[in-house]
Amino acid sequence: EIVMTQSPATLSVSPGERATLSCRASQSVSSNLAWYQQKPGQAPRLLIYGASTRATGIPARFSGSGSGTEFTLTISSLQSEDFAVYYCQQYNNWWTFGQGTKVEIK
Amino acid sequence: QVQLVQSGAEVKKPGSSVKVSCKASGGTFSSYAISWVRQAPGQGLEWMGRIIPILGIANYAQKFQGRVTITADKSTSTAYMELSSLRSEDTAVYYCARAAAGILQHWGQGTLVTVSS
Numbered sequence: 001e002i003v004m005t006q007s008p009a010t011l012s013v014s015p016g017e018r019a020t021l022s023c024r025a026s027q028s029v030s031s032n033l034a035w036y037q038q039k040p041g042q043a044p045r046l047l048i049y050g051a052s053t054r055a056t057g058i059p060a061r062f063s064g065s066g067s068g069t070e071f072t073l074t075i076s077s078l079q080s081e082d083f084a085v086y087y088c089q090q091y092n093n094w095w096t097f098g099q100g101t102k103v104e105i106k
Numbered sequence: 107q108v109q110l111v112q113s114g115a116e117v118k119k120p121g122s123s124v125k126v127s128c129k130a131s132g133g134t135f136s137s138y139a140i141s142w143v144r145q146a147p148g149q150g151l152e153w154m155g156r157i158i159p160i161l162g163i164a165n166y167a168q169k170f171q172g173r174v175t176i177t178a179d180k181s182t183s184t185a186y187m188e189l190s191s192l193r194s195e196d197t198a199v200y201y202c203a204r205a206a207a208g209i210l211q212h213w214g215q216g217t218l219v220t221v222s223s
Contacts, residue, residue, distance in 0.1 A: 001168070032208060034209055036151075036210070038151075043201055043213035043214065043215060043216055044151065044210070045213075046209065049209040089151070091207075094153065094165070094167070095141065095143075095153040095156075095210075097150055097151040097152070098150070099150045
């Protein structure tokens with residue numbers, strides 16, 4: 001099983017600032033990497049797939065990069081609605097998720 | 107637009123089974139895989155398995171092999187996830203999600219399953 005490791009576990013950021021979230025795979029997943037956002041009491045929402053392609057309706061302030069084993073999700077200027085938990089997920093070999101990064105208000 | 111509507115919350119005794127449904131509307135049901143993902147209270151997301159309705163083939167995460175059964179009824183565009191031999195650690199919200207090329211694009215609202223004596 002491919003293990004996905006996210007860092008940090010919690011990220012404290014002020015509104016308007018940039019947030020950078022990391023995700024590492026235990027073996028190469030090529031570009032078969034997605035990012036999801038989850039707010040309390042809601043289902044996850046797809047943000048990014050193919051490591052860097054924004055899903056339909058996702059604002060341009062969200063961007064993804066990386067390939068192989070190292071990936072990054074960047075939120076360029078945090079809005080109030082962006083404070084949530086973010087999960088990376090590989091779909092190169094079945095599916096596994098990272099443990100999540102909580103983005104909280106500083 | 108694609109919508110996945112899941113069945114309601116369940117309370118089950120340890121050792122029993124639960125069957126959660128996921129009804130799809132919009133799009134072509136049979137052509138896409140339906141995955142099941144669970145989330146224990148305060149925890150992360152865990153993939154359980156998936157089915158491709160047009161093939162009727164299901165695949166399961168090793169952790170759940172032998173305890174989970176995923177089926178699909180093409181006539182009603184509904185997928186089902188049955189988990190047996192329930193224990194307290196199975197208390198979680200269970201989600202279905204439609205997958206295209208491995209990407210979980212559309213999610214159901216979640217079903218809370220509580221296992222308690």
